[in-house]
Amino acid sequence: MSATSATNILDRIAAHKKVEVALKKEVLPAAQLREFPLFSRETTSMADSLRKRPFGIIAEHKRRSPSRAAINLNVALPDVVRGYTQAGAGGISVLTDGTFFGGSLDDLLQARACTELPLLRKEFILDPYQLLEAKAYGADAILLIAAMLDSKTLGYLATEARELGMEVLLEVHSAEEWEACPSGAADLVGVNNRNLKTFEVSLDTSRELAARIPDTLVRVSESGLAQPADLRELKELGYDGFLIGETFMKEPEPGLALEAFLKNCST
Numbered sequence: 203m204s205a206t207s208a209t210n211i212l213d214r215i216a217a218h219k220k221v222e223v224a225l226k227k228e229v230l231p232a233a234q235l236r237e238f239p240l241f242s243r244e245t246t247s248m249a250d251s252l253r254k255r256p257f258g259i260i261a262e263h264k265r266r267s268p269s270r271a272a273i274n275l276n277v278a279l280p281d282v283v284r285g286y287t288q289a290g291a292g293g294i295s296v297l298t299d300g301t302f303f304g305g306s307l308d309d310l311l312q313a314r315a316c317t318e319l320p321l322l323r324k325e326f327i328l329d330p331y332q333l334l335e336a337k338a339y340g341a342d343a344i345l346l347i348a349a350m351l352d353s354k355t356l357g358y359l360a361t362e363a364r365e366l367g368m369e370v371l372l373e374v375h376s377a378e379e380w381e382a383c384p385s386g387a388a389d390l391v392g393v394n395n396r397n398l399k400t401f402e403v404s405l406d407t408s409r410e411l412a413a414r415i416p417d418t419l420v421r422v423s424e425s426g427l428a429q430p431a432d433l434r435e436l437k438e439l440g441y442d443g444f445l446i447g448e449t450f451m452k453e454p455e456p457g458l459a460l461e462a463f464l465k466n467c468s469t
């Protein structure tokens with residue numbers, strides 16, 4: 203996709219999501235989600251899992267994306283999730299958006315059946331209904347994107363997620379976005395290196411924001427991480443976690459790719 207057509211990707215996703223969520227509420231009322239067996243499951247802390255590892259990687263299941271079209275349509279999700287688990291991931295991110303990323307809530311459910319690691323529901327969350335879905339399908343943590351939410355909605359969704367026992371990964375793209383976030387809304391702060399207007403990736407975003415985020419929060423660098431040396435540098439700057447999708451998913455066996463990557467992080 204060209205930079206021009208990507209200019210308003212978050213706006214386009216948000217417009218689509220509003221319609222999608224309204225339809226889903228008609229088909230499956232919120233009260234029924236609360237009856238799902240996993241709804242009462244005790245969650246696992248993504249923050250703790252990342253912090254206890256030398257390099258806490260949240261490895262992502264990602265078939266395709268607006269910036270890359272097809273990344274890997276040939277691997278089975280259970281193989282990816284089991285491979286990531288065996289390789290030493292600190293957590294797993296599952297993209298559940300269908301239209302733009304080719305994911306689904308069924309992917310999250312399958313992932314839950316394949317690992318005890320904390321699972322992040324990677325979704326464009328605008329409505330508390332999506333939090334109920336996340337819990338019902340096995341998530342331990344959810345993503346809130348500062349660029350998509352006003353401060354009041356962000357604070358409200360964060361509180362609701364915590365009441366359901368899930369942690370909040372709050373994603374920011376700039377210092378301005380971070381400063382505008384309500385305090386206390388995040389358990390983990392994700393600094394996204396991908397500019398969602400141009401799709402360009404620059405680790406300078408993580409470098410610039412590192413010192414602005416207090417070390418009481420788990421700092422996660424997201425997107426465009428392809429080299430173990432990048433992780434070593436960002437760890438020195440204070441990052442506890444690293445969200446990585448394409449680098450592993452573009453390989454025939456993403457789990458083996460993560461295993462090799464982690465070996466090189468420590469050498």
Ligand SMILES: O=C(O)c1ccccc1NCC(=O)[C@H](O)[C@H](O)COP(=O)(O)O
Nearest residue numbers: 267268269424425426427445446447448
């Ligand atoms: O990846 C995209 O093209 C994208 C476009 C628009 C909104 C979000 C997008 N990605 C979501 C993510 O946050 C990444 O999948 C995640 O950080 C992993 O990134 P990468 O390691 O570069 O696959």
